[in-house]
Amino acid sequence: MKSKINKKDILIYIIFLLFTSMSIYSLVNGGGDSERKFIINLGTLIFFGGGGIVYFFLKNNFGSEKLIDDKTKIIYESKQKAFFYFLGGLVFVIMGIIMIIYNSYFDSRRMNPQIAFFIGIVSISFFGLIFLASFIRLVSPARKLIEITQSTLEIQTGLLKNEMIIIPKDEIEFINENKIFSNSFISIYVNQPEKYIKKGFLKNMNYKLTGTPININPNISNFSSDEVLKFLNKNINIENLK
Numbered sequence: 001m002k003s004k005i006n007k008k009d010i011l012i013y014i015i016f017l018l019f020t021s022m023s024i025y026s027l028v029n030g031g032g033d034s035e036r037k038f039i040i041n042l043g044t045l046i047f048f049g050g051g052g053i054v055y056f057f058l059k060n061n062f063g064s065e066k067l068i069d070d071k072t073k074i075i076y077e078s079k080q081k082a083f084f085y086f087l088g089g090l091v092f093v094i095m096g097i098i099m100i101i102y103n104s105y106f107d108s109r110r111m112n113p114q115i116a117f118f119i120g121i122v123s124i125s126f127f128g129l130i131f132l133a134s135f136i137r138l139v140s141p142a143r144k145l146i147e148i149t150q151s152t153l154e155i156q157t158g159l160l161k162n163e164m165i166i167i168p169k170d171e172i173e174f175i176n177e178n179k180i181f182s183n184s185f186i187s188i189y190v191n192q193p194e195k196y197i198k199k200g201f202l203k204n205m206n207y208k209l210t211g212t213p214i215n216i217n218p219n220i221s222n223f224s225s226d227e228v229l230k231f232l233n234k235n236i237n238i239e240n241l242k
Contacts, residue, residue, distance in 0.1 A: 023048065077144075078220060096119070096127065099116045099119055133159050133160055153236060157198070183217070184219075186218060187211070
């Protein structure tokens with residue numbers, strides 16, 4: 001299922017294209033005569049060019065031709081998505097390295113070398129983790145994101161390692177879709193949420209935002225949040241468990 005292009009996406013694509021075109025034009029027409037200008041234009045090209053390509057493929061759910069197999073009742077993480085997260089992480093890591101090494105070049109009204117250095121550190125730390133996690137997914141056997149058995153719902157919660165939590169079906173109260181920073185998550189509400197609370201800033205933040213510690217990110221599969229939600233509701237059938 002392809003994502004619909006809305007006005008927000010069109011604006012984002014225009015911004016990507018505009019800055020990519022400007023950086024290419026500057027590099028080709030002598031905007032990179034000085035080392036400082038060359039580094040800034042190259043960084044702009046990597047950020048907006050590479051970032052735009054990754055955003056396009058992720059937004060359009062690249063590789064989502066597969067159908068959910070109701071016989072196995074398993075949804076796997078997407079290797080295609082992992083590849084583009086890998087590229088996206090690589091783009092921002094490279095940008096972070098450039099901003100750290102050449103931080104003295106980022107000296108203007110809006111930015112100074114200290115801010116550039118700090119942004120570079122943050123970029124490498126955050127996107128480096130995404131880069132590493134995506135790389136592990138690419139070189140490892142396909143991981144299960146969701147598996148439904150006769151009596152349980154099993155969900156992948158590991159970032160760098162394969163870690164499934166097992167939820168008895170009779171503990172599930174309801175399933176809902178939530179949006180966190182414009183990203184859709186499938187939230188599983190259970191009658192004993194404290195059993196599934198794990199240490200970690202992001203896990204605790206998701207709990208505070210959604211009201212449950214159990215949240216599924218459908219963006220790392222080949223399926224939309226609507227498809228995953230329908231799959232769960234169909235195969236868990238909460239009403240018959242009460």
